[in-house]
Amino acid sequence: MEEDELLNQENVEKRLSPHPLSFMGLQSLCIFLIAWGLIFGWMINFSDFRELFENVLLQIAVWGLVLLVVSIIASIIKVMWRIFFLYLSVVLVALGLIWWLNLFDAIGLFLPVYTVIVSIIGFLLVELFRRSHKYIISNQRIVFKGGVITKEQRTLRYDKISDVNTKQGILGQIFSFGTIIPISQSGFGLGSDQSFAGGGAHGSGSKRVGLFGFFGGGREVQTPRTRSYYELHGVYPFKEIRKMVEQLVQGSEISQYQKQQVDFQEEQRDFQEEQRDLQKEMKDLLKKQKNQSKSKEE
Amino acid sequence: MSGEAFDVVVFAPLAPIFGLILFWFIQLIFIEIQKSLLNQLRSSHDALIRFTNFIGIFFQTICHALGYTLTRSGISSFYLSVDYGKVDPKKKKSGVFEWLVNMFLFVGPFFLPSFLLLAYFFLLSNDAFTIMAQSEFTFAENFIGFGSNLFGFTKDLVFFLGSIDLFHPGHLGFFLLFILLGLGIRPSYIGKRPVKKVDMFYDLKNIRYNILHKPVYVLIAILGAYIFSYLNVFFGQSLYVSMFSFFGWASILAIFALIYAEVLLFWVYVLDDLSVGFRVLTLLTLPLSYILLRILFYLLSWPFAAQIGFWGSVSITVFVTLMLLYRLTNKFKTLLSMNSIRGTSGGKK
Numbered sequence: 001m002e003e004d005e006l007l008n009q010e011n012v013e014k015r016l017s018p019h020p021l022s023f024m025g026l027q028s029l030c031i032f033l034i035a036w037g038l039i040f041g042w043m044i045n046f047s048d049f050r051e052l053f054e055n056v057l058l059q060i061a062v063w064g065l066v067l068l069v070v071s072i073i074a075s076i077i078k079v080m081w082r083i084f085f086l087y088l089s090v091v092l093v094a095l096g097l098i099w100w101l102n103l104f105d106a107i108g109l110f111l112p113v114y115t116v117i118v119s120i121i122g123f124l125l126v127e128l129f130r131r132s133h134k135y136i137i138s139n140q141r142i143v144f145k146g147g148v149i150t151k152e153q154r155t156l157r158y159d160k161i162s163d164v165n166t167k168q169g170i171l172g173q174i175f176s177f178g179t180i181i182p183i184s185q186s187g188f189g190l191g192s193d194q195s196f197a198g199g200g201a202h203g204s205g206s207k208r209v210g211l212f213g214f215f216g217g218g219r220e221v222q223t224p225r226t227r228s229y230y231e232l233h234g235v236y237p238f239k240e241i242r243k244m245v246e247q248l249v250q251g252s253e254i255s256q257y258q259k260q261q262v263d264f265q266e267e268q269r270d271f272q273e274e275q276r277d278l279q280k281e282m283k284d285l286l287k288k289q290k291n292q293s294k295s296k297e298e
Numbered sequence: 299m300s301g302e303a304f305d306v307v308v309f310a311p312l313a314p315i316f317g318l319i320l321f322w323f324i325q326l327i328f329i330e331i332q333k334s335l336l337n338q339l340r341s342s343h344d345a346l347i348r349f350t351n352f353i354g355i356f357f358q359t360i361c362h363a364l365g366y367t368l369t370r371s372g373i374s375s376f377y378l379s380v381d382y383g384k385v386d387p388k389k390k391k392s393g394v395f396e397w398l399v400n401m402f403l404f405v406g407p408f409f410l411p412s413f414l415l416l417a418y419f420f421l422l423s424n425d426a427f428t429i430m431a432q433s434e435f436t437f438a439e440n441f442i443g444f445g446s447n448l449f450g451f452t453k454d455l456v457f458f459l460g461s462i463d464l465f466h467p468g469h470l471g472f473f474l475l476f477i478l479l480g481l482g483i484r485p486s487y488i489g490k491r492p493v494k495k496v497d498m499f500y501d502l503k504n505i506r507y508n509i510l511h512k513p514v515y516v517l518i519a520i521l522g523a524y525i526f527s528y529l530n531v532f533f534g535q536s537l538y539v540s541m542f543s544f545f546g547w548a549s550i551l552a553i554f555a556l557i558y559a560e561v562l563l564f565w566v567y568v569l570d571d572l573s574v575g576f577r578v579l580t581l582l583t584l585p586l587s588y589i590l591l592r593i594l595f596y597l598l599s600w601p602f603a604a605q606i607g608f609w610g611s612v613s614i615t616v617f618v619t620l621m622l623l624y625r626l627t628n629k630f631k632t633l634l635s636m637n638s639i640r641g642t643s644g645g646k647k
Contacts (some may be wrong), residue, residue, distance in 0.1 A: 170352065175348075
């Protein structure tokens with residue numbers, strides 16, 4: 001954050017960015033690609049059962065099918081169909097290149113090299129994405145910045161934070177990083193898990209009596225989840241940052257004791273005002289009495 | 299009763315038990331050496347310590363859960379973190395079930411991870427698992443049989459590790475698991491603050507408590523071993539010694555994994571004297587030199603490419619490490635002699 005972006009009396013407490021291992025979900029997609037590229041290369045070129053893969057079309061089919069099956073499994077587990085489409089595009093580009101450059105005779109070399117290169121590009125893109133995240137914790141607000149091409153920014157004042165959610169996976173516990181999701185009063189920072197169950201039945205009797213029934217149900221559970229641009233994603237050192245954020249949130253709110261103090265001071269002020277009014281009345285009365293006695297004497 | 303018969307009835311069943319205890323104790327000593335090394339690294343490699351601890355906690359918690367599952371106690375909650383693991387049963391059983399669960403918790407982590415690796419090794423080299431046939435079933439023959447089974451296995455394991463082909467996915471997977479097992483066979487500590495130190499005495503105390511707490515169960519277990527031994531003699535089989543050999547193989551595998559992991563940890567320890575750039579360079583020397591050597595040998599069509607590639611890359615890495623330490627640090631006391639840094643009072647300046 002530049003100096004001119006700072007508000008009045010605002011001090012930057014911490015500038016953060018995600019830990020290099022905090023995007024392991026995305027990185028593991030690349031790790032799988034690199035591993036499969038090497039295994040496939042070994043399998044069709046050097047292994048004892050390479051004779052099974054003499055057919056070029058079989059080589060392409062095995063390579064592509066493994067990628068697609070794994071991507072479907074990963075998509076179902078992570079509920080993210082982008083994984084499937086990403087891998088599908090990798091397969092389609094490979095098929096396009098093979099057909100366009102007529103690489104049918106060099107599949108054994110092309111597919112492993114292509115897979116490894118794609119995974120290296122993937123690693124670089126993930127790293128670029130990670131480096132686009134910047135989080136600034138000041139004494140007044142948290143600023144979240146991100147975006148490789150389109151720049152996004154979220155500003156959250158501490159008095160607007162209603163809840164702070166934290167997450168720390170096994171890698172985070174080992175390397176001391178974790179994710180902090182500040183949830184605003186408007187509910188920003190909350191996602192939802194949706195589940196749906198449905199069923200149908202159709203039966204037809206011997207007298208052509210058709211029966212059809214359908215039943216279903218859905219359920220939605222609110223859960224702290226948001227994009228990495230809008231949370232403190234994989235910040236290090238996690239415990240220190242979490243404490244700092246919670247203290248800043250606490251500092252922006254009036255505690256019960258402080259509230260009692262304010263009430264007490266207000267009561268005191270009212271009492272003093274009453275006293276002042278009473279004294280004024282007394283003074284006026286005395287003045288009146290003095291004037292009356294003076295007029296009597298005259 | 300002749301002397302030989304007395305030997306078969308009284309002493310012979312003890313032979314593989316003694317052998318197994320011996321190897322388990324050697325394993326325990328190697329674990330202790332590793333913990334001492336990890337302790338040296340604690341200040342500068344906190345993440346590595348937490349990682350190794352997590353592997354240890356993971357195996358221990360899995361063993362505990364397995365204990366509850368096999369005794370049909372069920373699992374009501376399972377908690378696993380870097381510092382601590384906890385399993386709660388659905389039904390709290392007492393007596394022999396509780397004792398068995400505790401045995402799984404205290405002794406299981408020494409063997410269960412090794413069994414997994416043993417199963418993997420069986421897929422790669424099933425020649426290593428040969429059993430010596432027995433005829434007399436005496437103490438000496440049982441002992442020799444146990445030793446012979448372990449020797450055959452060790453010979454094949456050493457040959458496999460010496461000729462490991464890291465371009466083979468199966469071998470690479472085995473090697474990675476082997477190192478992981480070596481790094482985290484037991485955790486270094488349990489809990490956050492106060493931390494409970496897990497060392498050789500901690501393990502021995504727990505095992506001693508479980509044995510002395512219910513000595514009847516131990517006697518029953520020994521009695522069961524004797525009966526099994528007699529049945530083997532009766533049917534002329536070698537299953538009794540084979541059963542203990544199975545544990546012995548797991549122990550041997552764990553010992554080798556610990557040795558490899560300790561070499562790795564020692565390497566990390568000595569590299570601490572170098573700056574970050576040179577440290578990364580040295581760490582990359584091993585995989586890069588291996589890949590280059592393998593490609594070179596492949597192009598030259600040399601025999602024994604895997605063996606020479608592996609040991610060649612290890613030698614190059616050791617050489618690079620020593621040269622960097624020699625040139626850039628005073629590790630070998632060549633830049634400054636020990637005498638020059640000693641004060642007149644004998645202490646360090």
